[in-house]
Amino acid sequence: MPPRQHQVPSSIDDWKRSDDYHNSFLIPKDDVLNAVVENNKEQGLPDIAVSTAQGKLLNLLVRSTGAKRILEVGTLGGYSTIWLARGLPADGNIVTLELSAHHAKVARENFATAGFASQIEVIEGPGAESLAKLHPEHAFDLVFIDADKPSNVTYFTEAKRLVRPGGIIIVDNVVRYGRVADLEYSDANVEGVRKLLLAIKGDQDVEATTIGTVGEKGYDGFIYAVRN
Known part of the structure; x- marks a missing residue:
């Protein structure tokens, strides 16, 4: 049997250091997403978007499954939406639902910055109400x-x-x-x-x-x- 790994207590500092280390090899510096994060911060949005590594995972899932039509519930500033959009083919699209008009405004700015304004539709309003009204052709x-x-x-x-x-x-x-x-x-x-x-x-x-x-x-x- 393989030797049991030595287990030690860990904290968020350890987890962040690990993320930073792995990301330095696997996820290149990204000026566009950095600008999105900075815009969200300047516009007063809470720092609750997915992490860099989680965003890349969403992107890879879209690419590996060949997804063309994506629904997102909870846009915030569009950080995760952009990761998803980057995995789409040219004829793919995203519908994303956001309660806050301010968050939706910031997200639209970020989508334009990232070059996805034409592929992402933001629907404002309570998520449950917006979902009930959705009856897509596909x-x-x-x-x-x-x-x-x-x-x-x-x-x-x-x-x-x-x-x-x-x-x-x-x-x-x-x-x-x-x-x-x-x-x-x-x-x-x-x-x-x-x-x-x-x-x-x-x-x-x-x-x-x-x-x-x-x-x-x-x-x-x-x-x-x-x-x-």
């Missing part, structure tokens, strides 16, 4: 959900309706420093994830798993589901 290939956690079940249910068989649904921030699994802990975000897990359990429409992550954004994880 089903989506991939749905990325990264919005208010108490509405997770609503977003996931609509995503199942809107994604094609074999399509992918990703729900971000479902581990939350392990608090979701700590039954003595409760807040609205944690309960939103627990309700989603309960809804997925036994759901014959999807096959799903949770992948825990650590990195510059801390200890969290995402649900990866495939529509049957």
